[in-house]
Amino acid sequence: MARLKEPDPLPAEAKRYKDRIGHDSARLPTKRCANCACRHFHRHQQRLRWFQAVIERIVWPIHCLLVRWCCVNCGATFTHLSPLCVPFKRYLRSEIETRAETYVETDPMSYRQVVKERGSAVVYNDPIANAESTDAEKEKEATPELRPSTVHRWIGGIAARREQWQPAVRLARQIHQGARLSSLVIAAAKYRSQARKRVLETCSLLLRALRIVTERNFTPLATLGSSP
Numbered sequence: 448m449a450r451l452k453e454p455d456p457l458p459a460e461a462k463r464y465k466d467r468i469g470h471d472s473a474r475l476p477t478k479r480c481a482n483c484a485c486r487h488f489h490r491h492q493q494r495l496r497w498f499q500a501v502i503e504r505i506v507w508p509i510h511c512l513l514v515r516w517c518c519v520n521c522g523a524t525f526t527h528l529s530p531l532c533v534p535f536k537r538y539l540r541s542e543i544e545t546r547a548e549t550y551v552e553t554d555p556m557s558y559r560q561v562v563k564e565r566g567s568a569v570v571y572n573d574p575i576a577n578a579e580s581t582d583a584e585k586e587k588e589a590t591p592e593l594r595p596s597t598v599h600r601w602i603g604g605i606a607a608r609r610e611q612w613q614p615a616v617r618l619a620r621q622i623h624q625g626a627r628l629s630s631l632v633i634a635a636a637k638y639r640s641q642a643r644k645r646v647l648e649t650c651s652l653l654l655r656a657l658r659i660v661t662e663r664n665f666t667p668l669a670t671l672g673s674s675p
């Protein structure tokens with residue numbers, strides 16, 4: 448991994464993301480233990496993790512303190528992630544979902560276009576490799592911008608969480624009798640295989656469902672799956 452460095456000072460908006468991510472993670476989880484369904488946890492550990500906030504088409508690395516919680520009944524541990532974050536991703540949820548949604552919902556829209564902001568590339572604020580970086584890290588730095596393949600992967604990642612998001616889809620169907628969910632048409636230019644078409648449809652369905660339930664303020668559903 449390339450050595451990341453948090454700029455000092457951070458822009459105010461990036462600082463707000465950093466504070467909110469740390470604050471959310473430190474709040475006692477309200478979910479049940481995935482292992483034994485117990486609702487009681489205590490703090491186990493904390494660790495620093497990198498996230499990337501995009502502000503005005505600049506990627507700002509932010510180093511956030513996350514709390515690992517432990518179930519008092521069975522001892523299972525898990526990291527409590529802020530709803531701003533997505534498990535195993537550095538980019539923030541809003542970035543991932545907005546770009547994925549723009550791609551699947553806008554015709555015509557290519558991956559090359561969806562990674563730009565008003566026609567300009569989204570770039571890192573600073574070189575992320577330094578003199579001690581390995582060759583692999585320096586090579587990575589040759590492309591210090593949000594890449595089309597990243598959004599392609601995000602869409603696959605969202606579609607893969609189909610099972611987890613089923614409660615949101617069911618709820619959205621009840622709210623809108625399925626109207627907004629059944630009008631999905633993916634532009635034919637966006638896929639070459641039926642498998643990819645299904646991935647795009649699933650991604651679009653899940654994002655629409657999530658938008659419908661969050662509009663109604665079903666906050667527990669909005670944070671579905673945010674705690675690995």
Ligand SMILES: [Zn+2]
Pocket residue numbers: 480481482483484485518519520521522523
């Ligand atoms: Zn447990």
